[in-house]
Amino acid sequence: MRVRKLTFAALAVAAGLSLTACQNGEDDMGQSAPSSASTASSTSGGSGSGGSGGSEQDGAKDSGGQGTAAGTGSNVNGKVGKCRTDELEITASDSTIGGDTDGTVAVQLKNGGGRDCVLSGYAGVDLKTSAGSLSAERTGEKATPMTLKDGKSVYFGITYPMNESGGSGVRITGLVVTPPDETKSVTLDWPGAATLPVTDGSGSQVKVGPMGSAGQGEG
Numbered sequence: 001m002r003v004r005k006l007t008f009a010a011l012a013v014a015a016g017l018s019l020t021a022c023q024n025g026e027d028d029m030g031q032s033a034p035s036s037a038s039t040a041s042s043t044s045g046g047s048g049s050g051g052s053g054g055s056e057q058d059g060a061k062d063s064g065g066q067g068t069a070a071g072t073g074s075n076v077n078g079k080v081g082k083c084r085t086d087e088l089e090i091t092a093s094d095s096t097i098g099g100d101t102d103g104t105v106a107v108q109l110k111n112g113g114g115r116d117c118v119l120s121g122y123a124g125v126d127l128k129t130s131a132g133s134l135s136a137e138r139t140g141e142k143a144t145p146m147t148l149k150d151g152k153s154v155y156f157g158i159t160y161p162m163n164e165s166g167g168s169g170v171r172i173t174g175l176v177v178t179p180p181d182e183t184k185s186v187t188l189d190w191p192g193a194a195t196l197p198v199t200d201g202s203g204s205q206v207k208v209g210p211m212g213s214a215g216q217g218e219g
Helices: 002-048 056-070
Strands: 074-076 088-094 102-111 117-119 124-129 132-135 146-148 153-161 170-178 186-188
Touching: 088 170, 088 186, 102 170, 146 153
Parallel strands: none
Antiparallel strands: 088 102, 102 153, 117 146, 124 132, 124 170, 170 186
């Protein structure tokens, strides 16, 4: 009987050890999954803050978000908005070169709005004259959209015929400029020649170029 009791006791101890080992193995397996989940969660969070990692889908979203955040002066959804008249400091100066048959006025648009903005196409140009308002015609040059950085300037040119007729001509009293895609205008003093030659009225004798068409370019 003593031998059988010892055998049963030994079996019980062995069974207990086996059960303990099994439980420890299960505990180890259970801990490994949360560890992986924590890593994936951390990677996903890093991806959202500009870090690498995460799924391809997450990466695509992050790439789009970073591209959007890179634009300054955003109006909607991080996109750079168009330049508004009230954000631009508009001035005009005589840029006629001696010997030219036509006079040239350069108009400067300086971005003072505290944000980057987009300019595209042609500005509206009207001359106030003694004979009424005269609208400039576009030259037809290609107009390329541009982002005007805060504090930077872009120029466009206005050309007009010189009055060499010997007559009094048509007196110019002012310059009205409307930035591209805007309806609000600014009125400036005309810096060019005082008069235009009198014509038969067939077409405008004043031409306007696109943004960047004057010699100064963008600066």
